[in-house]
Amino acid sequence: MIFKNSKKVVEGFVWDENLKVLTRIDHSGAESRYGHFTRVIARPKLVEILASHVPEHKLHRGKRVLTTAPIFDDLANPNSPTGVTVTCADNTKYSGDILVGADGVYSAVRQSMLERVEPNASITDRESRKRAQLPFNCTCLVGQTHLNLDETNWMVTKHLRGQPEDKASACDENFRCSDWGPEMVDAMIKDVRDFPVPCGKKVTMGDLIDASVKDDISKVMLEEKMFETWHFGRTVLMGDGAVMAIQDAAVLADLFYHLKSNDLEDITRAFETFREVRFPPAKKAFNTSHEMSQLIEQSWINDLKRWLANYMPKFFWHMVYDGLYLDQYQVSFLPQVPLRGYMKPVAHESMIAATRTV
Numbered sequence: 001m002i003f004k005n006s007k008k009v010v011e012g013f014v015w016d017e018n019l020k021v022l023t024r025i026d027h028s029g030a031e032s033r034y035g036h037f038t039r040v041i042a043r044p045k046l047v048e049i050l051a052s053h054v055p056e057h058k059l060h061r062g063k064r065v066l067t068t069a070p071i072f073d074d075l076a077n078p079n080s081p082t083g084v085t086v087t088c089a090d091n092t093k094y095s096g097d098i099l100v101g102a103d104g105v106y107s108a109v110r111q112s113m114l115e116r117v118e119p120n121a122s123i124t125d126r127e128s129r130k131r132a133q134l135p136f137n138c139t140c141l142v143g144q145t146h147l148n149l150d151e152t153n154w155m156v157t158k159h160l161r162g163q164p165e166d167k168a169s170a171c172d173e174n175f176r177c178s179d180w181g182p183e184m185v186d187a188m189i190k191d192v193r194d195f196p197v198p199c200g201k202k203v204t205m206g207d208l209i210d211a212s213v214k215d216d217i218s219k220v221m222l223e224e225k226m227f228e229t230w231h232f233g234r235t236v237l238m239g240d241g242a243v244m245a246i247q248d249a250a251v252l253a254d255l256f257y258h259l260k261s262n263d264l265e266d267i268t269r270a271f272e273t274f275r276e277v278r279f280p281p282a283k284k285a286f287n288t289s290h291e292m293s294q295l296i297e298q299s300w301i302n303d304l305k306r307w308l309a310n311y312m313p314k315f316f317w318h319m320v321y322d323g324l325y326l327d328q329y330q331v332s333f334l335p336q337v338p339l340r341g342y343m344k345p346v347a348h349e350s351m352i353a354a355t356r357t358v
């Protein structure tokens, strides 16, 4: 289903405002080297496909988690929670042995967890304070054409480096707010309507916007940051990049499959293994994504990078992409998908070994 509803990326371009090609990046060898191309899919479609595989009674839609709290059977032992409870905006509560926060970069689960870490641990006291003012680098307008053009996913990025007024006006409660209301969307639409786009003769952003369902267009922040603290007590956090989030879920599922008991000790060991296995590839993906984003930023140094990118030898791009594509992971409790590319994934076996030690 995902394959059918997505499109492969064979090459990428950077154009200037007159639609002159500044940079071309060739991805055509990805399939033979890694076994697959990068694919793009509309986010709502991916969510719909994933949700269709989960029994409906296990999904609680429209819930907004506000806080989380550990459960203690023995109040005299505050370092050994026996469970964890989440409280939602509609005042419903859910409890369990483990809480996996997959609620994005402005995670309420992360905020609650860091509040618990801060008073009694030195590992993240600086981090939690620093993260309370999450900086962000871009605002984006995102949408998808449905009406009279072929389905096209589009995104307009406005870089904010050195524009503190944008940062300040965007959001007051950094952790709890990740987008803007309709009036901010309209203002950004007005700003970008006349941008030419390479989708046909004299097509502008305005044409794509008019061909999109208005309610589906949103303005979001795009942040560049990585968190150091991934777990505390019975809570663990996942997700840092779309592919990363899916791989995180696979590694966690495998670790849970091999969990010996629901004792805090075993759970902590599983969470530590999770971070050990996933932090290095997440950091690598973060750095690569930062480098690639500079190809669309404005400054003379980025002009130079765009120009140089055209002349980089193939082995340079292999080095860049090997770092991302070769971190493939398969859960051990399902039949293994045969490797399709001629390059052997680097992380696969070390990850399997790590999950077995839990």
Ligand SMILES: Cc1cc2nc3c(=O)[nH]c(=O)nc-3n(C[C@H](O)[C@H](O)[C@H](O)COP(=O)(O)OP(=O)(O)OC[C@H]3O[C@@H](n4cnc5c(N)ncnc54)[C@H](O)[C@@H]3O)c2cc1C
Binding pocket: 063, 064, 065, 066, 102, 103, 104, 105, 106, 107, 108, 109, 140, 142, 155, 220, 221, 222, 238, 239, 240, 241, 242, 243, 245
């Ligand atoms: C404009 C844009 C373009 C991007 N393009 C790419 C790309 O091309 N490739 C790529 O790899 N990555 C891309 N990313 C990054 C990618 O979307 C994220 O890294 C990825 O979605 C992270 O997944 P996640 O599951 O951790 O969080 P999210 O996808 O943010 O999902 C979090 C979910 O939690 C829900 N939620 C949040 N708070 C609460 C709460 N308090 N209670 C209950 N639910 C809550 C949200 O509604 C959401 O459904 C892009 C991001 C943006 C903004």
